[in-house]
Amino acid sequence: MTSFPSDKKLSARESRVIGALLGVHAGDSLGATVEFKSHRQIASRYPNGLRQIIGGGPFNWSAGHATDDTDMTRGTLLAYRDWTRGDDIARLAGDYFLKWEDGDWPDRVMGSYPDDMGDATSRGLGVYRKSRDPDHAGAGQGSAGNGSLMRCIPTALFQPDSDRLISESIRISKITHNDFRCTTSCAVYNTIVAELIKGAIPAHAVMSGEAVGLRLENMRPGEVSQAVKMGKELKVTDMAQRGPPPEMKGGASGYVLESLTIAIAAVLDERSFEDVLVDVVRIGNDTDTNAAVAGGLLGARDGESCIPQDWKSKLQFGKEFEDVALEMMRK
């Protein structure tokens, strides 16, 4: 029986890769308590922000229990672990998502439906279940929720080729979220993560992501470029104090570009992993996913040792994520 977090000596790169995965999980588990709560409701209950992983929330989670964000990230992670030459990585990921939907999942009853599946994920997986073709699946144009962005990070960690990173990010998104804003956000986000893992400073990592977004927009800055730009301008501290700003018309309640904007503002915030993530949750509404997406970037930036010990110790899949990541990096 090994302990978690392990006492193994990690290289800087290993620490950042594990930090990225645990960052998603920690953000998800921290934010789950106040999911769907408005900025005002959170401010009155937690005037200084929610600083502990305590569970509860609309689905009455136990502390550190994975919600859909972490579960689907796990599906993507295990797909990369299982991949061998000739496999279609997107199909492996899609098949894990079906297992999750079917209850073939740790601590779940076979045949039970996830408590918290998003609408586009449900519709997109329905199409995928029939086609078993990631390129002919998805909830369709106009469904631009953050449900693929929240689970995309393993591609950045385990696909070293930058062009394949982009194509695999897009194809894994398309299983459920085939809208251009979703597929492009995943490619931009994963490019930023990959640069952070290499040790780039956050501003440079964001510039690399921005360049990928612009390329996918055929060099005419569109909505995704605008979302990145907004992330560079907005301050997490302001949003934590006042709630979602007026230019964030969806109110940070699940629109993919708003989650991307918040995550970019978070990674450019120089404070600690903990302080930034607590403030992301304070913004309100889709707190678990906004914090999961931001947590991935912060963990890739700061490494696993910067995630509070008492948060890490509560994470349902913390040990598995660390074990799988180490196994893949050290094989």
Ligand SMILES: [Mg+2]
């Ligand atoms: Mg969730």
